[in-house]
Amino acid sequence: MSNLLPEEAQQKLISTCRTAAGDSLRSLTYFNRFDYLQVYLRGDLEQEADLNSFIGNEWHDFKMTQDAYRGSELGDYQYTIRVFENGYLVRITVEDMGVFVTTDGITMQDFEALRTAVTAILDEWAVAE
Known part of the structure; x- marks a missing residue:
């Protein structure tokens, strides 16, 4: 369990991203400017990515x-x-926070649905903090 993101919040993000991207969802990582948490990794993928470098690049x-x-x-x-x-x-x-989601091929409409749903969740948490 992570102090960065409660289990309930992790499950909400996974559910939201799975709804938008379906089986094309590869991974989901939550981050803020100080830390990150890989919330989801599809079972057929290996955990080999250097997430620390990804986060630094994506935040910057x-x-x-x-x-x-x-x-x-x-x-x-x-x-x-x-x-x-x-x-x-x-x-x-x-x-002050974000996610990066990796997917297989999805449509622009799927990307927009993903953005809309995830932004609503992040905005809700930003107000709560």
Whole structure:
């Protein structure tokens, strides 16, 4: 059990991501600026990723992207999709926390549903803190 994210919150994130991505969900990692927790890893995958490096990159990139595009005609930053040879990484963040979700191929509508659902959960927790 993690002090970073209570079991109930972990289960809510897993359920939300499984609903949006289905069997394409590969992994789910919650993070804030100080720590991270891999909440879900699909059974057919090996836990070999250097999550510490991923988190450092995703947090730094989120802050840079948010600052760089603030006030632009594009509107507010919403989320990032990274495309890789074997899948996708979706970073969804609010001010002080976020998740990155890895998936097999899913549609843009699935990515948007994932972003909408996860953002609602993160916003709810941000208000509660």
